[in-house]
Amino acid sequence: MSAQPEPALLHSEEEEALRAAVRDLLADHCDPAGVITRTESAAPHDASLWKALADSMGLAGLLIPEHLGGQGATHREAGVVLEELGRAVAPVPYLTSAVVATEALLACTADDLLGELASATTVAVLAVGLHVAPGGAVPRARLEAGALHGELTGIADAAFADVLLVPADDGGLYAVGAADATVTGQVSLDATRPVARVTLDGAVGRRLGEAGPAVRRALRAGAGLLASEQLGLADWLLTETVRYLKERKQFNRQVGGFQALKHRLARLWLEVAGLRAAARNAADALATGADTDVAVAVAQAYAAQVAVHAAEEALQLHGGIGMTWEHPVHLYLKRAKADSIAYGAAGSHRAALAELVDLRAP
Missing domain, CATH: 2.40.110.10 (Butyryl-CoA Dehydrogenase, subunit A, domain 2)
Known part of the structure; x- marks a missing residue:
């Protein structure tokens, strides 16, 4: 039996170019103050940002085949986009429409609806609770x-x-x-x-x-690529916290120079590095079909605790300013907490992983 190729966890030049383009767009259209303002309104979704992402950049059809008007890309590219959307806590339905609903439609070969999603004229949502894990019980009409x-x-x-x-x-x-x-x-x-x-x-x-195979496929892709969003959240939180501690001074000393804080940041960096490997492995597995269930379960068994820990550390290490409504760290904490139960809590993924690798608890 020939060995399967190792997953490529580093981004290609094309994927790095996609990352840069999405990051630049978000820098111009998704500032933290604007996101906070939207959360206080009756319309939290950013329609203009969605139009720029979905229509101008064609990202709504990233997973849709070219003959249906999509980009014909893979889950690796979708993972790159979700990393950047996570870094900005962007209030757009990319995960729910461009990934989860798209995967369900691909399982049903609903070409007309897929064409509408690819052209960004339609937003579709799978009517399954956000908390439902792949393979979990699905409420039905x-x-x-x-x-x-x-x-x-x-x-x-x-x-x-x-x-x-x-x-x-x-x-x-x-x-x-x-x-x-x-x-x-x-x-x-x-x-x-x-x-x-x-x-x-x-x-x-x-x-x-x-519905059965379509929903399972959709929720598996949602869980796997949610890890990329959680990676983006954690990476932004770590980067922003390090930047703040380098600038903040106490007793005429740089706060980031205190040994205890260095240890906390070093631990967090290791956790984020582990999440990066797990998230990119899940995206690669979804793209190639190699050990997909295991890769998704591993990523989601680990991602939630890292994203939540990063948000909690950022909140504490920003001191008083981190507790203010004006600072965006609360947006990341809330998203990390909500993501921790999206598409199944970590415990359900650990249980699924135990079954997959035949290592059940005694």
Whole structure:
């Protein structure tokens, strides 16, 4: 049996160019003060930023084949984009629409909807709670006399969607216009990725295919690439904290020069380096299909604790200024906490990993 090639964890020149382009765009269109202001409004999503990302740069169709109008790229490139979106805590539905919903549609070969997503004329969202892990129990709508009924909760970015992809109890996945459903916002810790309750009362949808394999594929991709977003969060927090401690002085000494703080930062750097390897391995596995389930489980078993730890350390090491509403560190803490249960908590991924590698607890 021939050995499988090792995953390439370093970015190629093309991927680095993509990173630079996305970072430049976000620097111009997604400043922290603007994001904070949006979280205080009734419309937290940034429509103009989404248009720039999805339409001008064509990133909404990154995973969609070229013959359908997409870029025909891989999950590696999508991971690069999500790293940068995580660094900016960008309030756009990239993970939910350009990754999760796209993967569900690819499993159903819904070419017309994929074309609409690629052209950035439509935003689609999978109507499955953000907390559901790959392989977890999926709440389904009732199909009665050809119409869908029921209530689905915790649906991320539903308020920004044009189309909802709804699993039904007949085993099918249905496309429902968002205007045909009642979308009610729910209280969410992370206002940059709001969740909502979707109520269906006789909505008529178009059957796209089997919900089971489509939802599993979509949630697996969401969990795997969520690690890239968590990497972006943690990397920004570490970088910003180091920068602040180099500038801040106490007793006429640079705060970053205190040995105890150096040790805390060194530990955090090692954790972020480990997350970088796990996240990029998951993106590479999704792109190549090599040991994908294991790579995704490993990444999500580790990513949440690193992102949350980075946010907690940043909050503490910024001192009083870190506790203010004006400083963006609270946005990162809230996103890291919300991400820690998105697409399954770390414990569920550890349990899945134990099954995959046949190392169950005694």
